Amino acid sequence: MKSIGVLMTCPMHKYLEQQLETHFNLFKLWHCNSSITEFLKTHQGNTIRAVVGDTNIGVDAELIASFPNLEIVASYSVGLDKIDLRKCEEKGIRVANTPDVLTDDVADLAIGLILGVLRRICASDVYVRIGKWKDADFGLATKFSGKSVGIVGLGRIGTAIAKRAEAFGCSISYFSRSQKPFANYKFYSNIIDLATSCQILIVACALTEETRHIIDREVIDALGPKGILINIGRGAHVDETELVSALLEGRLGGAGLDVYENEPEVPEELLGLGNVVLQPHVGSDTVETSDAMADLVISNLKAHFSNKPLLTPVI
Amino acid sequence: MGVNNTDSDKTQEEEQQDLPKVVLFRPPPAFSLIGEESFASNKFHFLKTYDSQLPLDQFLSTHSHSIKAILSSAGAPVNADILQLLPEVGLVVTTSAGLNHVDIPECRRRGIKIANAGHVYSDDVADLAVGLLIDILRKVSASDRYVRQGLWADKGNYPHGSKCITTPFLANETKQLQQILDIKLDGLGGKRTGIVGLGNIGYEVAKRLEAFGCVVSYNSRKKKPYVSYPFYHNVCELAANCDALIICCGLSDETRHMINKPVLSALGKEGFIVNIGRGDIIDEKEMVSCLMRGEIAGAGLDVFENEPNVRKEFFAMDNVVLSPHRAVFTPESLKDLSQLVVGNLEAYLSNKPLLSEYVDNE
Numbered sequence: 137m138k139s140i141g142v143l144m145t146c147p148m149h150k151y152l153e154q155q156l157e158t159h160f161n162l163f164k165l166w167h168c169n170s171s172i173t174e175f176l177k178t179h180q181g182n183t184i185r186a187v188v189g190d191t192n193i194g195v196d197a198e199l200i201a202s203f204p205n206l207e208i209v210a211s212y213s214v215g216l217d218k219i220d221l222r223k224c225e226e227k228g229i230r231v232a233n234t235p236d237v238l239t240d241d242v243a244d245l246a247i248g249l250i251l252g253v254l255r256r257i258c259a260s261d262v263y264v265r266i267g268k269w270k271d272a273d274f275g276l277a278t279k280f281s282g283k284s285v286g287i288v289g290l291g292r293i294g295t296a297i298a299k300r301a302e303a304f305g306c307s308i309s310y311f312s313r314s315q316k317p318f319a320n321y322k323f324y325s326n327i328i329d330l331a332t333s334c335q336i337l338i339v340a341c342a343l344t345e346e347t348r349h350i351i352d353r354e355v356i357d358a359l360g361p362k363g364i365l366i367n368i369g370r371g372a373h374v375d376e377t378e379l380v381s382a383l384l385e386g387r388l389g390g391a392g393l394d395v396y397e398n399e400p401e402v403p404e405e406l407l408g409l410g411n412v413v414l415q416p417h418v419g420s421d422t423v424e425t426s427d428a429m430a431d432l433v434i435s436n437l438k439a440h441f442s443n444k445p446l447l448t449p450v451i
Numbered sequence: 452m453g454v455n456n457t458d459s460d461k462t463q464e465e466e467q468q469d470l471p472k473v474v475l476f477r478p479p480p481a482f483s484l485i486g487e488e489s490f491a492s493n494k495f496h497f498l499k500t501y502d503s504q505l506p507l508d509q510f511l512s513t514h515s516h517s518i519k520a521i522l523s524s525a526g527a528p529v530n531a532d533i534l535q536l537l538p539e540v541g542l543v544v545t546t547s548a549g550l551n552h553v554d555i556p557e558c559r560r561r562g563i564k565i566a567n568a569g570h571v572y573s574d575d576v577a578d579l580a581v582g583l584l585i586d587i588l589r590k591v592s593a594s595d596r597y598v599r600q601g602l603w604a605d606k607g608n609y610p611h612g613s614k615c616i617t618t619p620f621l622a623n624e625t626k627q628l629q630q631i632l633d634i635k636l637d638g639l640g641g642k643r644t645g646i647v648g649l650g651n652i653g654y655e656v657a658k659r660l661e662a663f664g665c666v667v668s669y670n671s672r673k674k675k676p677y678v679s680y681p682f683y684h685n686v687c688e689l690a691a692n693c694d695a696l697i698i699c700c701g702l703s704d705e706t707r708h709m710i711n712k713p714v715l716s717a718l719g720k721e722g723f724i725v726n727i728g729r730g731d732i733i734d735e736k737e738m739v740s741c742l743m744r745g746e747i748a749g750a751g752l753d754v755f756e757n758e759p760n761v762r763k764e765f766f767a768m769d770n771v772v773l774s775p776h777r778a779v780f781t782p783e784s785l786k787d788l789s790q791l792v793v794g795n796l797e798a799y800l801s802n803k804p805l806l807s808e809y810v811d812n813e
Contacts, residue, residue, distance in 0.1 A: 260775055260777065261772050269759040279578070300659075
């Protein structure tokens with residue numbers, strides 16, 4: 137397999153890079169300014185038989201067209217929004233992702249964001265560090281236990297979040313494309329009704345054409361001044377401009393965000409707010425999970441090139 | 452002299468003066484946080500020593516005949532000297548769950564009942580313990596600061612945090628996947644968390660951690676008969692077998708500096724500690740050294756030895772999260788507390804059973 141050309145779209149994980157280098161003939165797109173055109177000036181397009189992309193730089197139609205021998209896309213992510221799935225299907229290109237191994241980490245962070253926002257953990261940590269506790273008490277935070285939680289998308293991650301929130305005595309409801317027969321939570325077929333009924337709204341669905349900006353002004357207003365929004369999905373799930381103005385005007389109580397519309401850009405207005413917690417898209421970024429995701433990418437590639445079934449196929 | 456109003460005011464005042472008195476030596480934090488009105492009752496009247504110019508013993512002597520109860524909070528100790536001056540007191544109510552500022556044996560000797568905050572805080576304190584644990588393992592606060600300082604766009608990703616939980620594989624995963632991912636399936640499945648003090652709060656913490664796939668064990672004064680978590684006789688042994696210690700016990704002579712150098716060494720350089728009990732339970736100077744030398748991995752602290760003067764060494768560490776002793780400061784908990792305090796006082800004054808009597812049986 138050492139002769140098989142694999143293209144990595146951007147730096148994502150050192151261990152993954154090393155593993156790809158060990159097992160395949162690895163090409164790094166960022167050495168060519170991340171430009172396909174630049175890459176093709178110095179390399180033959182038909183060398184590449186596999187591409188490893190992530191949520192940063194995925195696999196679009198242009199890339200697919202540039203590599204006529206492309207057989208498989210192994211994404212270092214569970215999200216597929218950066219992959220032109222239709223094109224892959226058309227061309228018979230296999231697609232694999234990294235489900236399950238990151239579910240718990242992302243769910244853990246969702247709860248961490250809720251507690252960070254409601255209990256003002258991050259803000260009070262700053263308060264102590266700058267020496268303000270000596271002068272005055274920090275003031276009140278809001279209780280999490282027993283609050284109503286609404287989940288947008290009850291997939292693997294949504295379910296894992298629900299399980300955790302239940303341990304805090306929260307009531308769980310959800311909005312999904314269809315009602316889940318084995319879920320013991322209240323189903324809403326309309327996201328506005330979900331947002332109206334809950335205090336903590338968590339975005340945990342996949343990003344598709346239907347879910348782009350699913351959290352818009354109407355949903356935010358339904359969530360209201362005592363409500364908080366948690367986004368561990370994709371930045372594009374939320375109309376970020378509306379989110380920012382709602383927070384600035386007090387129409388929304390707070391937000392915990394791991395993702396943004398234009399990463400790594402974060403709206404400047406958020407940087408000074410005490411009722412938000414901002415994370416740099418680290419939902420799955422623990423050592424153990426990153427390694428597990430890397431191993432899954434390698435396993436899928438090896439399986440494909442040994443004519444064995446993919447472990448986590450999408451297409 | 453005025454007619455109607457003045458007469459009725461005078462009567463009201465007289466009525467108040469007839470009411471049994473509850474003495475306070477300092478205003479509890481809840482008074483300023485949710486307002487004193489939440490603690491009002493027509494069955495008793497508060498007498499505040501801090502509003503008076505008189506020296507304490509004189510004030511107490513003057514009013515001792517009508518003071519039936521003490522409303523105490525941390526920082527206003529109830530000791531033999533105080534109780535000596537208040538022979539009519541039959542109840543001490545505290546706004547805290549902890550009772551280290553109350554001389555319990557002295558109260559017992561005098562037949563004085565004690566009521567604390569009972570379980571009103573357990574949820575909030577447990578929530579904060581879990582929040583602090585997630586924060587130190589996933590570096591939530593540090594990453595938040597990283598983003599706010601504009602470092603994300605510049606430097607690229609923050610160094611990976613330690614994984615909070617490992618997934619116990621679902622039963623239908625293939626053997627091949629297990630081998631490839633090299634996960635040891637020995638039934639543990641998660642971070643080993645050691646609860647120090649499995650009282651109400653410790654129990655609520657354990658319940659939450661289980662939902663994250665953590666493996667819970669504990670150390671307490673005595674093994675709890677109806678609890679299935681593994682029990683360790685001494686806290687050092689618990690620390691040696693854990694990835695994270697959560698301090699949930701009260702402060703007493705036995706627990707003062709219980710978390711000392713041997714315990715921290717046993718916890719080890721990949722171990723974390725969360726303290727929502729009392730600062731004095733940990734040898735703070737030793738903990739700071741351990742953190743600075745990388746002998747433990749991180750700490751989440753709501754309490755400190757010398758509040759609000761937090762050791763400056765903490766400020767430079769991004770593997771600690773500092774919380775200004777506010778685990779119970781939510782309007783929900785404080786409202787519940789106010790109802791409990793009033794309920795206890797009213798019950799006592801009408802000879803009814805207390806709502807949250809402290810019984811010394813742990």
